[in-house]
Amino acid sequence: MFGLWKTWKALEARGIMGINRRNADYVLKYNKRSLYPIVDDKIITKERAIKAGIHVPELYGVISTEKEIDKLDEIIAGRSDFVIKPAQGAGGDGIIVIADRFEGRYRTVSGKIISHEEIEHHISSILTGLYSLGGHRDRALIEYRVTPDQIFKSISYEGVPDIRIIVLMGYPVMAMLRLPTRQSGGKANLHQGAIGVGVDLATGLTLRGTWLNNIITKHPDTTNAVDGVQLPYWDGFMKLAAGCYELCGLGYIGVDMVLDQEKGPLILELNARPGLNIQIANDCGLTLRTHAVEARLEELKARGIEESVEDRVKFAQELFGHIPPVEG
Numbered sequence: 001m002f003g004l005w006k007t008w009k010a011l012e013a014r015g016i017m018g019i020n021r022r023n024a025d026y027v028l029k030y031n032k033r034s035l036y037p038i039v040d041d042k043i044i045t046k047e048r049a050i051k052a053g054i055h056v057p058e059l060y061g062v063i064s065t066e067k068e069i070d071k072l073d074e075i076i077a078g079r080s081d082f083v084i085k086p087a088q089g090a091g092g093d094g095i096i097v098i099a100d101r102f103e104g105r106y107r108t109v110s111g112k113i114i115s116h117e118e119i120e121h122h123i124s125s126i127l128t129g130l131y132s133l134g135g136h137r138d139r140a141l142i143e144y145r146v147t148p149d150q151i152f153k154s155i156s157y158e159g160v161p162d163i164r165i166i167v168l169m170g171y172p173v174m175a176m177l178r179l180p181t182r183q184s185g186g187k188a189n190l191h192q193g194a195i196g197v198g199v200d201l202a203t204g205l206t207l208r209g210t211w212l213n214n215i216i217t218k219h220p221d222t223t224n225a226v227d228g229v230q231l232p233y234w235d236g237f238m239k240l241a242a243g244c245y246e247l248c249g250l251g252y253i254g255v256d257m258v259l260d261q262e263k264g265p266l267i268l269e270l271n272a273r274p275g276l277n278i279q280i281a282n283d284c285g286l287t288l289r290t291h292a293v294e295a296r297l298e299e300l301k302a303r304g305i306e307e308s309v310e311d312r313v314k315f316a317q318e319l320f321g322h323i324p325p326v327e328g
Contacts, residue, residue, distance in 0.1 A: 015285025017276055026290065030169065030251025031272050038248045039270040040133055043087045043141055045248070052247050054240065055266050057083070057258075058144040066127060069120050075142050083146075084123065086131040087139040092189035094131030096122060097145060097159070109158055109186050146266065149259040155179060155229060157221040159186030163199070163237055163257045166274050166286065169297060170245035170309070172238055172316045173289040175199040176278045177206055177231065182221050190277050195219065197226045198282035202321020204234025210280040236265050238313045244270060246309075289320055 038044055049056045060082060061075035076082055080101050086094040096119070097109040105113050123140045125131070132138040152161045159180030166174045176196045180186045183193030190196050195216065198207035206229040209216045219226055231237070241255040244267070254274025258266050279285055296315060300307060307315070 015288030015291075016279055017286040017290070019276060021287065022273075022276060026168070026252040027273055031253075032249070035249045036272055039250060039253065039272045041087050041139075042085060042089075042269050043139060045267075045270055046141075046143075048247055049267050052243075054243070054247065055263065057146055057260075057266055057268070060142045060144065062087075063123055063127070063140045063142070066124060069123055072116075072120065072123065072142075081145040083143050084119065084126075085141050085143065086126040087141055088129075088132040088134075088136070089126075089138070090131075090133050091191060092187040094122075094126055095187065097186070099145070146258045146268075147261040149232065149261050151229070151232060151259070152179070154222060154224045155219050155226050157181050157186065157219065159184070159188060160258055162188045162268055163231070163259070164271075164274065164278065165237065165241035165255050165257070166278060167241050167245060167253050167255055168290050168293045169251045170242050170307075171293045171296070171312045172201060172241050173293060173320065174278050174282055174284070174286055175201055175237075176281045177226075177229075179209075179219060179226065181211070181219070190275065195226060196277050196281040198278075198284075199231065200322045201238070202317040204231040204237070205229070205322075206231065207282060207322070210277060213277070213280065215280070231259075233259065233265050235313070238317070239309055240265055240267060242309045242312050242316075292319060 038048060043062060046056050046059055061071065063069055063071060082098050084096045098106045099109045100107045102113055105115050106119065107113055126138055126140040129135045129137050146160045148160050156179045161177060161179045164176050164178060165172050177199055178188040178190065179195040179197060180188050181193050181195060185192065188194045193212065195209045195211045197209040200207060206227050209226045211220065217225055217227055237257055240257060244253060244255045248270055250272055254271035256268040256271065258268050260266055
């Protein structure tokens with residue numbers, strides 16, 4: 001028992017955040033329940049982002065009832081690729097990514113051939129709430145399929161890599177690149193077998209990776225190194241993430257973004273309960289960083305100052321970056 005206590009005290013000294021602390025000190029403290037629908041429903045998130053001038057994958061259509069499944073042909077007419085998602089899904093469950101059409105059928109990004117009837121049945125399952133957070137009735141959205149930037153070609157297996165930045169009261173505190181693997185079925189979700197790679201907040205340079213809770217330096221499918229990769233548009237990603245505080249009003253969120261080959265950085269979704277594996281990927285605890293942000297907020301409050309998105313990003317990069325930002 002003493003050994004466990006000693007281990008916990010060592011983790012606490014490194015600022016490692018556990019799920020109980022995340023829930024009590026951050027999720028419950030900074031996230032008003034009344035605002036949860038903004039982030040728990042991808043359609044509402046997308047509508048708010050568009051209104052705020054933030055780029056998101058184009059929404060082709062929404063199916064809300066069994067009768068509206070008849071609209072599917074009209075929604076995807078002339079499109080060879082698209083994505084179907086549950087509006088209130090979590091963890092990547094219920095998502096189908098269509099990469100091409102084949103002899104009157106559809107080819108998913110993993111190469112599986114499915115029929116139109118199978119897609120309709122899947123949408124029906126989404127509507128019943130099979131994939132929703134609370135098992136409640138849901139809506140299905142059909143949207144643009146992101147084509148990943150070429151930078152990810154050598155370090156990812158199929159699917160779309162995404163970037164998650166955890167943001168506290170508008171201040172980015174930690175970032176991670178999530179890379180699909182064969183095991184994750186091309187999805188960028190860690191619990192399904194994707195890789196999490198830490199990212200330096202100051203520069204956008206990738207650090208080490210974590211896969212199935214093990215530390216790695218190479219992608220298991222491509223065998224290429226996942227560390228030392230420079231992510232393009234990094235300051236843009238940081239500003240996008242920081243600005244999501246104003247977008248949704250929630251104080252503690254995970255912002256998931258993608259880099260499209262043609263459209264550049266896009267917001268994918270927001271998460272009010274971001275996971276904690278990001279700490280393993282960064283070899284760093286969240287608590288020390290969140291405490292630094294809270295101290296900053298107290299200082300600014302005493303002086304009657306509110307910082308801009310740019311100021312918040314600069315503060316985070318200077319304080320939390322492994323490598324000092326380049327002046328210029």
